[in-house]
Amino acid sequence: MEAEMMVHDAKACIQLVPIFQSLSTKEKAEVATLVRHHHFAAGESLFTAGDAVTSLLIVAHGQVKITQIAANGKEQLLYLLNPGDFDGEAALFKASTRQNFGTALSATDVCLIRREDFQKLLQRSPQLALNILNAFGQRLASVTEQTTRTTTASIEERLAMYLLETAGKNTADFTLPLKKKDIASYLGTTPETISRKFRDFADAGLIKKLAVNRFQILDPDQLALME
Amino acid sequence: MEAEMMVHDAKACIQLVPIFQSLSTKEKAEVATLVRHHHFAAGESLFTAGDAVTSLLIVAHGQVKITQIAANGKEQLLYLLNPGDFDGEAALFKASTRQNFGTALSATDVCLIRREDFQKLLQRSPQLALNILNAFGQRLASVTEQTTRTTTASIEERLAMYLLETAGKNTADFTLPLKKKDIASYLGTTPETISRKFRDFADAGLIKKLAVNRFQILDPDQLALME
DNA sequence: CGTTTCCTTGAGGATGGTCAACCCGTGTGG
């Protein structure tokens, strides 16, 4: 029964993940046999810097935050993994130890493929390699974008961008998916400053505070103009 | 004669580039037939944001700076391409236009492989794909590192790190490879601040100024302690 | 030798970090 469960989850994982989607049904079945899955509760650590990298990790359900600790001890939130995202450095890199930390933000299911199995897969399926290259390219572009923004834009501008991206279409009523502490870490600032900027935005009539960490965006155009 | 010249350059390019090094001699010869090369004078633009991406670009000789223009119009130096480096986003991405700018810092020779040719190569050589994935992974780690540093460290700390990395073993007498304007852009600050910090370092006895943009590092350990 | 580009230095001011106090919602145990 447990085995059946695993196969079910493995298939779900593979269906979910963009990098496997262009594979044939036969190939997908093959991949499914290699997959192990694992569950983490909110707040649990998936891995820690210094851990040996033994598997490629794919998020099936939930949300994972990836952080790095700077030389001075400060934590920096690098990016979030949502369902379908994978941890790229993982299976491919020569460096065999993790450089960063992975923590589950909510209850999370992940699929794991062992490094060696994955390398064999890659050798046999050039299309898979292409898919991964594309995914990598996109993450690279996103991290690059983040760097540019951090070094050139003010906190106010960065927060405005973050709000628009995070809210998406739900401008009428949306809840911040992260604590202020994490947003601050992501944007390279402090919770206090985030708090103040939210107040400023509200004073300027750009947003309306519905509750703690719940907002309505009144003037998206003006917010976008900040950047 | 020109054809012979080109073949020569093509071979040189392929010898130089890590991603091709694990290929068989036969495969390398194949790759060589696909390569076109091009020369740029110092200061010349290799490509501009908005250009269609038609080729993978490999630097054979010289140095290229890759920059991005932020929304507010400020230029941010992302990274440098040295001999053997390639422009990764280039041939692989779905997005068919450049997001950033490439400018030759010195006289530069590059090799070009057309997108379609490269994709075919990838399909046939899984090892090549693995090499590229590794290279991508390293660039990703480097950009990530840069982001963390920028958001968590002070300018002083960032400059100290930059100095140590750039000087390498030549602590006794080394010349900055970039203008202060570019260093500033790379570290997310202004030329004025760079100038002042250099003076501070000199006052503190950490470095000694030999000439404009030429320095001796007196106390690398102390510099490293900054971070 | 003049022009341009880069570098340096200073004065002043904005931005945002730090520290500390207080508030509020949630949960826990008496």
Add this chain to the structure above:
DNA sequence: CCACACGGGTTGACCATCCTCAAGGAAACG
């Protein structure tokens, strides 16, 4: 059911860092 503790959020006062603007000097280049 209430007191209390706890984690996060908010606010204020103060201060360090670093940017901007401006002017002058040095080096590079024709």
